[in-house]
Ligand SMILES: CN1c2c(nc(N)[nH]c2=O)NC[C@@H]1CNc1ccc(C(=O)N[C@@H](CCC(=O)N[C@@H](CCC(=O)N[C@@H](CCC(=O)O)C(=O)O)C(=O)O)C(=O)O)cc1
């Protein structure tokens with residue numbers, strides 16, 4: 051039998067050595083012209099095509115590339131831009147302005163792309179908007195792709211209209227559902243033209259990416275949107291001759307429900323339906339539906355969000371199940387489950403890992419390696435996914451996994467889970483519950499703090515000097531001792547600034563951390579980290595997710611040295627600063643052989659030990675960040691509760707060993723809180739600092755309505771913007787907060803960490819925040835009015851001259 055066809059759905063665009071990041075940031079810094087930046091970007095794009103072609107991929111995604119964010123690209127191309135950007139000429143400069151903001155023009159909001167750690171710019175729509183499409187950059191990229199690969203190998207990636215609207219927010223005060231329906235009706239002609247123009251360039255296939263299809267199971271509204279738009283969009287496409295590209299509707303990040311699949315299978319003009327077989331139960335859906343008639347099944351069997359090689363023990367049974375459910379006549383195409391932008395580019399570059407841990411490195415497959423896997427898996431499918439020929443097609447993969455397993459503990463997933471449960475059981479009644487209830491312990495915590503205590507979320511600017519230092523340490527041009535001393539000067543600066551500004555709870559500033567999760571990955575046993583395994587997080591910003599590869603444990607204290615240095619420099623309480631178990635798990639690549647709950651518990655047990663050591667070092671307030679709690683939540687209601695149960699338990703396991711007088715903070719950002727408020731309350735954190743500055747008071751109102759009893763730190767200003775909030779801006783926020791939540795339970799801070807800002811932005815912003823808190827305190831004391839507020843502000847200003 052001939053091998054099945056293979057296809058890609060997109061390739062990392064940041065470049066093997068972050069060439070795109072460097073070009074874009076150089077352009078922003080005025081060091082590279084727009085033309086030179088675009089030339090650098092096109093080189094990255096073209097090299098990705100060459101790599102895919104050389105790997106023998108049959109259908110290669112084109113049009114998936116963009117300079118900042120794919121959703122933003124559509125907002126700009128459709129000209130669906132908020133009023134404040136309407137006067138700016140469309141194109142690259144306007145897209146960057148919408149992403150990053152400008153004086154008087156706040157940036158578009160940024161939030162998680164479905165349940166990933168990639169963040170997109172949220173379209174801000176109004177029901178009365180009129181799309182004015184001009185997809186110049188997208189079509190020119192598709193045209194270059196066709197020229198480079200030949201039309202027969204090019205598949206044009208198009209962000210589907212329903213997903214675009216699903217990801218948008220409506221700012222006109224009306225119903226978002228009505229807004230989506232109205233705009234979708236207007237988008238039909240824009241998409242008809244886009245598909246026709248893309249097809250006319252000679253591509254073999256139009257891939258309509260619609261991850262929102264996976265949410266249709268629980269949304270009659272989404273189902274209605276799909277049903278109303280798709281037939282109308284597709285009917286105008288030529289069915290033969292020039293411009294008659296095949297249409298592939300692509301879903302990912304979960305399965306689709308039976309009704310949605312039946313609808314897709316019956317859609318006229320659609321030649322292929324793509325499903326994600328790495329999450330949910332797409333095999334079950336297919337089995338219940340039966341063979342696709344006259345359509346190809348795009349089988350997303352290579353996990354686009356996992357850095358691990360395909361494991362024959364998993365993939366061969368999966369292929370057999372798919373073949374059996376799809377029936378012998380349905381053509382099956384082997385694909386990654388989604389765009390490969392969620393994994394790093396090339397595992398072959400990881401020389402350090404290959405040398406130090408060859409068995410781990412050998413079991414990895416980043417985007418470049420996954421291209422080869424497509425071919426091997428297609429060959430295994432052609433061989434019936436059984437017997438010697440199938441095994442031969444995947445023999446290198448089997449050997450890699452055998453070596454990997456031999457290098458780790460050898461415990462099966464179940465045995466590993468049982469061993470972890472045993473450690474938890476040994477903690478007895480105190481495993482998940484603090485010694486005193488919140489109402490009693492809060493009275494013992496941090497005596498002497500004022501009303502509206504001020505703090506920050508943890509990180510301070512990661513300056514070029516800090517990054518240079520780390521680079522020197524890596525290259526061996528400075529020793530650890532010198533590095534530590536230099537880090538201490540950054541800590542001293544951060545403490546000096548905070549003391550001078552009059553903040554109440556200080557932080558050491560996280561200067562020693564490249565990235566919070568990467569830092570803990572480097573401290574913990576059982577985690578591997580890469581040198582060049584960058585994954586785009588948003589825009590030009592990247593992260594290097596650690597890779598969990600065996601049982602996690604804490605060989606030595608992780609944060610105590612820096613805490614002690616910081617606390618020795620001030621009498622104010624310094625927060626111990628940790629990343630929570632769920633966030634470490636969700637922002638790492640988990641191991642494939644053990645369930646996520648067990649991995650979370652192992653991380654929690656390590657953090658529990660760290661909290662004990664922090665307390666022994668004199669720490670009275672410890673923040674355990676959980677910005678990714680919500681992100682890991684499955685879309686399906688049935689799975690959501692199970693996840694939240696073990697996720698919250700993992701946080702409790704990490705934190706409840708703290709003494710009653712230790713104040714435990716947590717922090718959450720970049721997410722919706724409304725649909726997991728019960729879980730947030732169950733975390734039982736004494737203080738929860740949440741991103742809030744862009745949501746008016748609605749988040750706070752939801753917390754209040756849900757009867758949230760703990761202290762809350764709603765962000766008082768947006769840290770993504772270089773704009774410095776005034777005293778009045780922050781005071782107005784605090785007054786508004788007071789209308790929704792008891793003032794005596796509010797902690798004052800920014801929205802998130804300040805690592806991406808500059809000191810010259812941070813200092814005045816915090817000075818104004820402290821002044822605003824003082825002004826509010828004065829107002830509450832009843833001695834005030836505006837004059838006292840101004841006097842308090844002046845007093846704070848006069849001692850804040852550290853810069
Ligand atoms: C809170 N957020 C986080 C998320 N996920 C995480 N894993 N971590 C997070 O903090 N998800 C949600 C949000 C996303 N937010 C951000 C915010 C900022 C960044 C970011 O700034 N990333 C940096 C990379 C940071 C880093 O590790 N830098 C290294 C330097 C590496 C380097 O480039 N070295 C140079 C030499 C430098 C020199 O000599 O000057 C080189 O090798 O050539 C470090 O600090 O050492 C970014 O720039 O993209 C990400 C997500």
Ligand SMILES: N[C@@H](CCS)C(=O)O
Pocket residue numbers: 507508509510566627675677717719802803804805
């Ligand atoms: N403590 C971290 C939290 C980021 S979500 C920081 O301040 O960067």
Ligand SMILES: [Zn+2]
Pocket residue numbers: 507677717718719720801802803
């Ligand atoms: Zn944050």
